[in-house]
Amino acid sequence: MILALAIPAILIKEPWGPLVLALGMLLVASFLVWTLLRRQSRGFPQPYEASGLLEVVLATSREWLWTIGPDGRFTFSGPISRELIGYDPSELLGQHYSRVMECEDLAEAIRNRAKREKPDSSWSGLVTACRHRDGRRILVEVSGRPILDGQGQVRGFEGTTRALDVPSAHDVASEETRAGVEAMLISRTLLTAFQPIRALNNGNVIGAEALTRFLSADDRGISPEAWFVGAASVGLGVELEMLALEAALSAAASLPEDLYVAVNLSPKACLDDRVPALLQGSSIPLERIVLELTEHHEVTDYGPLGKALAQLRREGLRIAIDDAGAGFSSMRHIVELRPDLIKLDRKVITGINADAGLRALGAAMVAFAADIGASLVAEGIETEAELDAVRQLSMNAGQGYLLGRPTVAREEWKLWSVPVHLKRPASGPTTGQHKRP
Known part of the structure; x- marks a missing residue:
């Protein structure tokens, strides 16, 4: 290195000295870069190893x-x-x-x-x-x-x-699940929360969806939907749905009388002989009840389902198809059952303000609902931009955290009868970010 520096300094006095000096400096720079890279490769191999390990973890x-x-x-x-x-x-x-x-x-x-x-x-x-x-x-x-x-x-x-693997009928996990659901059916420790559904032309609350909340002290952080999925896996799904329906209809007596009440049932539960008695015997008249079909799998035979609902519909019960747009089964429900309400799934609403494809789908659903005489409810509205977008598409009603969160507080339910007014929708394209709930 010393020679590399000294020789150009000596030869600089010659006419060709500057060329030699430039070559010498290039050699010095190359040597320094090589030395630095060698030290880095010796002293810091961990990032490369960590990257490889991460790839293995992701792949396996x-x-x-x-x-x-x-x-x-x-x-x-x-x-x-x-x-x-x-x-x-x-x-x-x-x-x-x-x-x-x-x-x-x-x-x-x-x-x-x-x-x-x-x-x-x-x-x-x-x-x-x-x-x-x-x-x-x-x-x-x-x-x-x-x-x-x-x-x-x-x-x-x-x-x-x-x-989580759905347990078979005889394994230990299945027995634990069954025991938990049976204990719930005996203790009846559940509540009903209601989430408001608002008319999008003026913001007034026109209905409320009943959502089950479990109070078991041994739930270990289990969501409401997981309770129903687990109950169905051990053959107790309908029993749990009947208990939830009974609780929802009882709690709905405290809602303002000008609101409709949306309750959830699977097609399988709709075939249960107890359903007509529960609906007709509640303190809520059938004209105020909307039955939301929640099944996410294809129904093979709509004949029995349509027959089971026909008399109730003649007496004033309205039918809604939930999660429309989430898959084939919901659209098949619509075609076969001709519902009174269509609830457009949140995956269609989330980001609809910034996605031309979602807006096109939303517009098509608005036209389709109008053709069959159904009202369209947009689910999962969580930003002002999404609200503006669905109003521009002339959707009838909306539901979501922006318009009201689920609550078990009866004093909040009473406030839903007070008229409110939403801001007028923007006339141009909308943009916005989704808020974490």
Whole structure:
């Protein structure tokens, strides 16, 4: 190195000295770069090894690894999402997590866990349900924690989701599930929360959807939907639905009398002989009851289902198809049953203000609903931009956190009879970000 510096200095006095000096400096620079790279490769191999390890984990893990930003949109998805919920990772990036999981279900599972454990910003082992691309519900276990910046502010969340095997009729897990559901049926420890449904032309509350909330002290962070999925897996799904229906109709007596009441039942439960007696014997007249069909699988024979509902419909009961646009089965329900209301799934509403494809689908559903004489309800409205978009498309009614969260507080239900007025929709294209619930 010394010679490399000294020789050009000596020869600089010659006419060709500057050329020699330039060559010498190039040699020195090359040597320094080579030395630096060699030291880095010796002293810091961990990042390269960690990167390789991460690739192995992502490729072999049976758990779905994910991260979401503070607005609830996916910023990363592991490859297992294809197998678990039918979406490629690239399809989820930028999408709100409500596309694959009900916001309120996850929030309820977190609240249930908080009742049993010391409050913490992290969570683990929450049992809830994910929505597959084809509309199926999949029982899953979710764990996660917040991602903090240098100032300790939450800038997102990271975690894992894994599928829980539906137990067979004779294994231990099945017996535990059965015992838990049977205990619930005996104790009847559940409540009904109501979420307001508003007319989009003036913002007034016109109805309320009944949502079951479980009070079992042994729920271990299980979401309401997971309770129903688990009950169905051990043959007690209809029994639990009957209990929830009875509780909802009883609680609905405290709602303002000018609101309709939407209650949820699967097609299988609709065939139960107890349903007419429960609906006709409640304190709510049939004209105020809307029966939402919640099944996410294809019904093979609509004859018995239509027959079971026909007399009730003649007496004033209205029928709604839930989660329209989430899969083939909901659209088949619409064609076969000609419902009075169509509830457009949140996956169609989320981001509709910024997605031309979703707006086109929304407009088509508005026209389709008008053709069959049905009212259209937009579910999952959570931003002002989404609200503006659905109003511009002339949808009849809306439901979502922006318009009112589910609540069990009866004093809040009474306020829903007070007229309100929504802001007029913007005339131009709308944009906006999804808020984390």
